[in-house]
Amino acid sequence: MKPPTRPEFDLIARIRQRASHGRGDVVLGIGDDAAVLAVPAGRQLVVAMDTLNAGVHFPGDTAPGDIGWKSLAVNLSDLAAMGAEPAWCTLSLSLPSADPAWVDAFLEGFLDLARLHDVALVGGDTTRGPLSVCVAAHGWVEPGTALRRDGARPGDLVWVTGTLGDAAGALAQWRDGGGVDARLRARLDRPVPRIAVGRALPPVASACIDVSDGLLADLGHVCAASGVGAEILLDALPCPEVLRECFDAAARRRLQATGGDDYELCFTTRGTLRDAVAAIAADTGVDIACIGRIVAGREVEAFDAEGRPWRPDRPGHEHFTTQE
């Protein structure tokens, strides 16, 4: 009898065919029980793994190509936050039915981003189930140079790349049921992992995290791990023009301080390293703003231009739906 043909195997063959790459360090890619990979001598392996679930991490009307892009982007963003160079990824795709056209569109977005960073898709599986995408991303750092959350010290400066609040702005508009600004929606659906900045940060940064849960929440993780507090100047948070067009000042403030899904890097440096950060911004073409400083204590406090403390009405970003 011929080897059986099942939809799962058809999809894997489809993925395998499209996932070509030119990496010589992939000893064995898609098509066996596991991938075999050659980590360069003298490097430490860095592994991130994140899942996106339909109706939780993206609205149901998200295009499959955008889901593909984002599922890899959130993982590459984690590698960026470690200062790692990305190399390989695996993909576990749960689908309600074996839909080749959907998979093709998904892969287009996924592989577009993979190619941008020379990341090879080397394995994983396809299963039946509610739409869910789990990705593991692999990369490496020079030994001892991984950017951690626990290195911030009082007196350090706090920095953030790009702009904040865009993705949360898109979600807010989406929830309101009106139109969603295309520029905001693009930031929600196709976040750009800050790989180049992350790769440049190890000699400079004392701690780093990517902004997935909201600035105050994620900076809170850095402070908790480092045993410090932080003071943030709300007016220093980098705001895209489109956010000014679409939201009033109070809404903007909330979106920027607590909105997640921007996948910018938030990092700290010693106070003497302003010029070094400016050089990284110039080299990478990514804006980097100083938004506050690390202090003794345990709290993350935000202040307005008049020095008045500000608290959000909700603690953190809740992705797509609200957390129970």
Add this chain to the structure above:
Amino acid sequence: MKPPTRPEFDLIARIRQRASHGRGDVVLGIGDDAAVLAVPAGRQLVVAMDTLNAGVHFPGDTAPGDIGWKSLAVNLSDLAAMGAEPAWCTLSLSLPSADPAWVDAFLEGFLDLARLHDVALVGGDTTRGPLSVCVAAHGWVEPGTALRRDGARPGDLVWVTGTLGDAAGALAQWRDGGGVDARLRARLDRPVPRIAVGRALPPVASACIDVSDGLLADLGHVCAASGVGAEILLDALPCPEVLRECFDAAARRRLQATGGDDYELCFTTRGTLRDAVAAIAADTGVDIACIGRIVAGREVEAFDAEGRPWRPDRPGHEHFTTQE
């Protein structure tokens, strides 16, 4: 303000606390944006990734501890099928609600198996969504020794570890709605990855796969990758006593030839290596049966004791529910 407290972070703290391990090669484990790991010099990294979805890969009445065990076991089985030594894993857990008692029970099964093989849980995430468990398992091999699917040659012998049909027998009983034999159910819920046999196989085996989709289906993958065919003797398939007690001969034959989820290893060797395989069986305490041979051609054919060809009425194992 204090760093926000969200159920997701509580669960991660819970997992982190319980996932202690003694591995010195984990540079940075749970609690940062990614894990940092030290692959030993001169080894190639092996990465497997598989997802289990509720209602697809396990019946809804499966105990959380069994789901935990199985989600790691199917991935360690993939490493075994590559001849790899397991080292680390990451876990992405999607849960309908943040249920600490469920997570504790799940972790008990997951970590019981992890400890058996000195595997450290080093990262991942917890998200809201339909119950789904994605695991990536990492290990290593000596360069060039990974067991692949494409090395079988005509004249090779075909071997299988342990017994076949047990897990499929449990599923058949479960579907019938009667009682499920506890011995069969244990094989379905707590498969034992054949790590020790897998580690011993690289000098001996020409190809290897684990039996997750059913013997004929999985051997079909080996044959397709190797460009060969195979002849299997149905009466040589190792049958547990409990299967004889619970099923007639025709049902047993079907369960053994096409039933999946046993996670035994099916491998091929040159015909001269019978003694070497016997030595591995003796060293590991795992029965290994010779069940057929590799032939020229492209087909996997099964024969009964009278030499009559046999075909199943269904091509392969369908896990829990039937494939559309």
